[in-house]
Amino acid sequence: MSKKRxxxxxxxxxxxxxxxxxxxxAGDNCDVVHFNHENNSVYLMEKKQNPYNFxxxxxxxxxxxxxxxxxxxxxxxxxxxxxxxxxxxYGQTGTGKTFTISNKTKGQEGMLQRACKLVFxxxxxxxxxxxxxxxxxxxxxQEIIQDLLEEKKTITDEKNKGIAIRDDPDVEGxxxxxxxxxxxxxxxxxxxxxxxxxxxxxxxxxxxxxxxxQTDMNAVSSRSxxxxxxxxxxxxxxxxxxxxxxxxxxxxETKGRLILVDLAGCERQKKTAATGQRxxxxxxxxxxxxxxxxxxxxxxxxxxxxPYRESKLTRLLQxxxxxxxxxxxxxxxxxxxxxxxxxxxxxxxxxRAMTIKQHAKLHVEIDxxxxxxxxxxxLDERGDAANQDLLDEVxxxxxxxxxxxxxxxxxxxxxxxxxxxxxxxxxxSPAPSRSGxxxxxxxxxxxxxxxxxxxxxxxxxxxxxxSRRSDKESDRDRDExxxxxxxxxxxxxxxxSDRDRDRDRxxxxxxxxxxxxxEERLDNAGMQVAKLKKEKVGLSRNSNDLEAxxxxxxxxxxxxxxxxxxxxxEKEESLETMQSAILKLQKGDYISPTADLDxxxxxxxxxxxxxxxxxYIQRLELVVRKFREKQSQLAAxxxxxxxxxxxxxxxxxxxxxxxEIEREKRKKxxxxxxxxxxx
Numbered sequence: 001m002s003k004k005r006x007x008x009x010x011x012x013x014x015x016x017x018x019x020x021x022x023x024x025x026a027g028d029n030c031d032v033v034h035f036n037h038e039n040n041s042v043y044l045m046e047k048k049q050n051p052y053n054f055x056x057x058x059x060x061x062x063x064x065x066x067x068x069x070x071x072x073x074x075x076x077x078x079x080x081x082x083x084x085x086x087x088x089x090y091g092q093t094g095t096g097k098t099f100t101i102s103n104k105t106k107g108q109e110g111m112l113q114r115a116c117k118l119v120f121x122x123x124x125x126x127x128x129x130x131x132x133x134x135x136x137x138x139x140x141x142q143e144i145i146q147d148l149l150e151e152k153k154t155i156t157d158e159k160n161k162g163i164a165i166r167d168d169p170d171v172e173g174x175x176x177x178x179x180x181x182x183x184x185x186x187x188x189x190x191x192x193x194x195x196x197x198x199x200x201x202x203x204x205x206x207x208x209x210x211x212x213x214q215t216d217m218n219a220v221s222s223r224s225x226x227x228x229x230x231x232x233x234x235x236x237x238x239x240x241x242x243x244x245x246x247x248x249x250x251x252x253e254t255k256g257r258l259i260l261v262d263l264a265g266c267e268r269q270k271k272t273a274a275t276g277q278r279x280x281x282x283x284x285x286x287x288x289x290x291x292x293x294x295x296x297x298x299x300x301x302x303x304x305x306x307p308y309r310e311s312k313l314t315r316l317l318q319x320x321x322x323x324x325x326x327x328x329x330x331x332x333x334x335x336x337x338x339x340x341x342x343x344x345x346x347x348x349x350x351x352r353a354m355t356i357k358q359h360a361k362l363h364v365e366i367d368x369x370x371x372x373x374x375x376x377x378x379l380d381e382r383g384d385a386a387n388q389d390l391l392d393e394v395x396x397x398x399x400x401x402x403x404x405x406x407x408x409x410x411x412x413x414x415x416x417x418x419x420x421x422x423x424x425x426x427x428x429s430p431a432p433s434r435s436g437x438x439x440x441x442x443x444x445x446x447x448x449x450x451x452x453x454x455x456x457x458x459x460x461x462x463x464x465x466x467s468r469r470s471d472k473e474s475d476r477d478r479d480e481x482x483x484x485x486x487x488x489x490x491x492x493x494x495x496x497s498d499r500d501r502d503r504d505r506x507x508x509x510x511x512x513x514x515x516x517x518x519e520e521r522l523d524n525a526g527m528q529v530a531k532l533k534k535e536k537v538g539l540s541r542n543s544n545d546l547e548a549x550x551x552x553x554x555x556x557x558x559x560x561x562x563x564x565x566x567x568x569x570e571k572e573e574s575l576e577t578m579q580s581a582i583l584k585l586q587k588g589d590y591i592s593p594t595a596d597l598d599x600x601x602x603x604x605x606x607x608x609x610x611x612x613x614x615x616y617i618q619r620l621e622l623v624v625r626k627f628r629e630k631q632s633q634l635a636a637x638x639x640x641x642x643x644x645x646x647x648x649x650x651x652x653x654x655x656x657x658x659x660e661i662e663r664e665k666r667k668k669x670x671x672x673x674x675x676x677x678x679x
Contacts, residue, residue, distance in 0.1 A: 008358050011055040011328045012350040017096040018060035023336045030335035035059050052347050064108050072111040076118050079232050082254030082363045084325030091332035092342040093265030094218040101262040112260050116199045120192040130188035134231040137206035140312050141224035142284040148206030149181040174319045215272040222264045223281040230258040255363045288313045299356045323358040532673040553655050557648045
């Protein structure tokens with residue numbers, strides 16, 4: 001019975017930075033936040049009676065290693081256990097978020113550098129696991145996701161539209177980025193220390209590509225949100241004992257993540273004096289942080305919609321914020337009274353986040369490598385057992401045939417002895433018995449010789465006795481010839497044993513070939529499973545792309561249809577206007593040349609006093625002719641519009657058919673993959 005996951009709240013820590021040189025020079029009051037380290041609470045200068053409680057609070061003199069031990073160390077352990085550990089720094093610009101997450105000063109390294117060293121230290125200490133570690137580093141700059149591990153010119157290219165966010169088909173609610181650089185920085189067999197060095201090298205490369213700028217509040221202000229991720233996969237290491245006892249092999253692998261998010265700080269334009277590009281960056285930062293605050297507030301109410309999709313930041317953090325991971329937030333604030341409003345806002349954000357419940361998911365999957373090895377061992381065991389059973393069966397068959405031949409040989413030997421005992425005296429002295437009973441055999445042969453002599457002397461031997469004796473002599477000759485071959489039994493048995501050994505060898509080679517064929521089939525099945533998984537992922541991505549394209553086409557069709565309908569209405573109104581104008585002309589009423597008809601003033605001028613009836617009729621015929629021309633143009637335009645709408649509808653139906661075909665393919669691949677898993 002599965003154990004129910006225990007609900008826990010998000011852990012929120014508060015850290016106060018010390019006063020900076022600007023605040024000290026201005027003589028600001030830097031004693032607006034008071035700490036109670038025993039209860040892990042703080043209260044503001046103006047609200048002394050209402051303290052704010054946190055998981056833990058860090059004063060201005062707190063050390064980097066203390067913050068890491070309390071905040072990040074548990075997140076690293078969670079990532080090793082198969083959870084998503086999220087570390088997030090939130091606060092006003094210039095309050096020490098980047099210093100807390102990824103400070104590069106020697107001796108005061110941030111949580112990121114210390115976490116990388118701890119990760120690979122734990123890998124080195126774990127002798128029973130095989131690990132694979134991958135890394136990604138991205139930034140969200142003005143709602144555009146950029147890969148910081150790409151080259152600088154690629155990131156700053158104006159044609160670069162950023163990285164797309166797509167739904168993960170394997171885990172509900174989780175997303176992934178495509179395309180994104182995800183190098184493997186460690187595999188089993190590598191040096192863990194070199195893995196830590198490679199992770200920090202990639203971080204420094206991405207940090208150099210990060211967008212920063214100068215404002216009145218911060219000389220090196222982050223102008224984007226950054227997300228650094230370590231994907232840690234662990235599977236049990238296979239030993240010789242596992243091969244001997246394959247049923248005890250653990251066929252599971254854990255996939256954990258360590259996510260470190262350094263948010264850009266919220267800022268006010270009157271304090272930062274940002275203009276131009278810096279002001280656009282500040283607006284984008286504040287909008288994304290506003291959506292993050294709305295999501296945190298909505299998560300406290302189960303009946304309220306959570307607007308994850310209104311920002312790229314909340315879309316990427318949706319899986320962890322929704323409670324599927326283990327989240328820790330470090331709220332940073334400044335000590336100055338001039339920033340009291342921002343400090344209060346950050347503290348209240350942390351208070352709301354602490355009420356969110358989490359049901360962290362353990363990410364455990366089937367270790368196909370261990371499963372393949374277990375099946376291979378079972379196949380070998382069954383193959384050896386089948387081979388042994390077949391060899392025992394063949395050996396028993398040969399032994400039975402040998403026993404039958406031994407019985408036949410003994411029977412023939414007895415018959416030969418009997419025939420030799422009754423031989424004619426012309427053949428000389430009788431041969432000794434094979435059984436060693438020489439006296440009895442000799443006496444019986446002498447008696448028979450006497451009988452034959454007496455019968456010859458008397459000449460009274462009957463024809464029947466002669467024929468019987470001749471038959472016995474012929475049988476004796478045949479037995480002697482057979483006996484000659486039987487005397488070669490030792491060599492014959494040795495040749496027969498050689499043949500048996502040859503047959504055993506051929507049967508062994510035959511069954512070895514069968515076992516090898518079964519192993520190849522098992523390998524092919526494993527490759528097919530991996531291929532089907534790749535096809536499944538590819539088809540799901542293609543299906544998402546087709547659905548997005550289908551939505552875009554639908555929007556375009558609707559817009560074009562609305563445009564054509566509007567144009568048709570305008571033409572119909574023009575037609576009605578012209579028809580009413582014709583009726584007025586036929587009645588002789590005055591027609592405004594600019595208001596009622598789309599014709600020249602000379603063509604639609606009223607009848608003058610000197611104009612004859614023929615001239616006025618010709619003028620009316622000219623107007624009618626132009627009206628008919630307009631009417632034919634309108635009919636042609638209507639036909640063309642209908643053709644365009646039909647063409648767009650046909651294209652839309654084709655896109656729907658393609659999407660349906662892709663869905664069917666995806667279902668077939670999933671069914672095929674399920675069958676292979678069942679096998």
